[in-house]
Amino acid sequence: MSTLAGSPALKVQVMCEGIRYTPALGAAAAHSMPNYYPYRFKPGEPDPTGRGSATIPYLINTPDGTEIRILGDGDSPWHIEGSQAEGYRLVDDRSGRSVSVAFEPMYPWLTQKTSDGLPFAQAGVQVHGDMLVVNVAPGCEYFLHKHEGQSMRCAFCAYGAPDERTKHLGQIAGRVEILQPTLERMREAMDAVIAQTEIRHIYLVGGSLTDARKEGERFLQLARFVKAHNRHRIPVALGSGAIADDQIAQFKAEQLVDHVCFNLEMWSEPLFNQVCPGKARYVGYARWIEALETAVRHFGRGHVYSAMVAGIELEPEHGLEWEQAARTALEGAEDLCGRGIIPVYSLVWPSGGRQRPDYHARIRNYFETLITGYAAIRRRHGLEVSDGFMCHRCAYMQLECDLDRAAKAAA
Known part of the structure; x- marks a missing residue:
C-alpha cells in the first residue's frame, strides 16, 4: 500500500x-x-x-x-x-x-580522551549526523520507582537508573546539580566533535527526575553552560520533561535555547498512562500538554516540539490493529498542530506479536499511513520542522524532514 x-x-x-x-x-x-x-x-x-x-x-x-x-x-x-x-x-x-x-564514519573523537583521561565517548555527548546530543545525566529516576508493583519507567525506554553506569558522570540518585568536572569534560568533547564534523543542531537531553522543578533546575544549569561555550552559535533545543511554567519563561528570557521539545511520547491519555506511567504519575497528561502550550506562548509556533513513539501501540496488550492505532495518532497530530506544537514521530518496533505473519507489514502500513497523513496536517496548519531544530541529515528514525524535503523538490 x-x-x-x-x-x-x-x-x-x-x-x-x-x-x-x-x-x-x-x-x-x-x-x-x-x-x-x-x-x-x-x-x-x-x-x-x-x-x-x-x-x-x-x-x-x-x-x-x-x-x-x-x-x-x-x-x-x-x-x-x-x-x-x-x-x-x-x-x-x-x-x-x-x-x-x-x-556514518568513526570520527577520531570516538577514540580520543579528555585532558584528565576520560574517553570522549563517555563524556556525555553523542552524534546523529549533524546533530550533537548532550546528555550528561542519562540515568532516569523513573527506573527507581514502582507503584502498586508497576515500574514507572516508560515502556520503550532503555536509559536505566542512575547507578554504577552513570558514576563517571557524577550522576547519583537524588543529586540535581551537574558537577563542574562533568561539564568541563563535556565541553572538551563538544569542542572536539564540532572541530571534526559539521554540527548544525545541539539537543540537550537527560534522564527524568520525579520532581519537575528540580529537573528544570538541572537543565537551566546545563543550558547556561552550553550557551557560554557554544562559540559557533549553533541552534540549541531543550529536550527536558514538562518543567514549570516560570522555568520555561526563564529559558526564553535568558535566550538559552532556540527550540523546546517536551516529549509527550503518546497521544490519548489511556495510552499515555500505560506506556509512560512515570510521566503520568509525576507530571500528568494534561499538565504535559499545558507545558507545551506555555512553551508556544514564549517561543512561538514552529519552535515547540514533542517526540512521539510510533509503533508501540501495536504491542498485543493494547489490543489495537494498525488502522485504529494510525487513526488515534493522526487525531493527536491534528490536535497538537492546532495548538502550535509539532510532534515528531520516531519508529519503535513492538517487541510482541513477532509470530504474526504480517508483523513487518502492519508496522510499515501503520507508519506510512501516519507519516503521510501527518505531512498533510502540517501543511494545513502552516507548520514545518525548523531546519535549526533538526533536518534529514540527523533524523535517523523520523520521516518529517525527508517528506518536507521531497515535497519542496517536487514543487
Whole structure:
C-alpha cells in the first residue's frame, strides 16, 4: 500500500524491515560509528562470528544525504554487500535492487580522551549526523520507582537508573546539580566533535527526575553552560520533561535555547498512562500538554516540539490493529498542530506479536499511513520542522524532514 517514492520509501522499508547480518556489514563496523545495540543472531541463522552477536554500524547514509538507523534482523530481506575500498551496497533480496550507501564514519573523537583521561565517548555527548546530543545525566529516576508493583519507567525506554553506569558522570540518585568536572569534560568533547564534523543542531537531553522543578533546575544549569561555550552559535533545543511554567519563561528570557521539545511520547491519555506511567504519575497528561502550550506562548509556533513513539501501540496488550492505532495518532497530530506544537514521530518496533505473519507489514502500513497523513496536517496548519531544530541529515528514525524535503523538490 506504499504511497511513498524515492529515499523516503527506501527509508521506511529499511526502518521497518531491518538489515540482516553479512560479513560486509560486520567488516564495516571497523571504520564506522558503532551501533549501541549489537547484532544478535537468531536461532538457526548463519553466524560467521561463532559468538552469537556482532558489532555493526549505527547509521547508513544514502547519496542524497538521507540517514537511516540500522536495526539488525535475521529475517530481513535487506543485506549489505561490498567493502570500504569498493564501496557498499544495500541490496533487496526480493527484487535485486541495489542502492549505494555509506556508513556514518568513526570520527577520531570516538577514540580520543579528555585532558584528565576520560574517553570522549563517555563524556556525555553523542552524534546523529549533524546533530550533537548532550546528555550528561542519562540515568532516569523513573527506573527507581514502582507503584502498586508497576515500574514507572516508560515502556520503550532503555536509559536505566542512575547507578554504577552513570558514576563517571557524577550522576547519583537524588543529586540535581551537574558537577563542574562533568561539564568541563563535556565541553572538551563538544569542542572536539564540532572541530571534526559539521554540527548544525545541539539537543540537550537527560534522564527524568520525579520532581519537575528540580529537573528544570538541572537543565537551566546545563543550558547556561552550553550557551557560554557554544562559540559557533549553533541552534540549541531543550529536550527536558514538562518543567514549570516560570522555568520555561526563564529559558526564553535568558535566550538559552532556540527550540523546546517536551516529549509527550503518546497521544490519548489511556495510552499515555500505560506506556509512560512515570510521566503520568509525576507530571500528568494534561499538565504535559499545558507545558507545551506555555512553551508556544514564549517561543512561538514552529519552535515547540514533542517526540512521539510510533509503533508501540501495536504491542498485543493494547489490543489495537494498525488502522485504529494510525487513526488515534493522526487525531493527536491534528490536535497538537492546532495548538502550535509539532510532534515528531520516531519508529519503535513492538517487541510482541513477532509470530504474526504480517508483523513487518502492519508496522510499515501503520507508519506510512501516519507519516503521510501527518505531512498533510502540517501543511494545513502552516507548520514545518525548523531546519535549526533538526533536518534529514540527523533524523535517523523520523520521516518529517525527508517528506518536507521531497515535497519542496517536487514543487
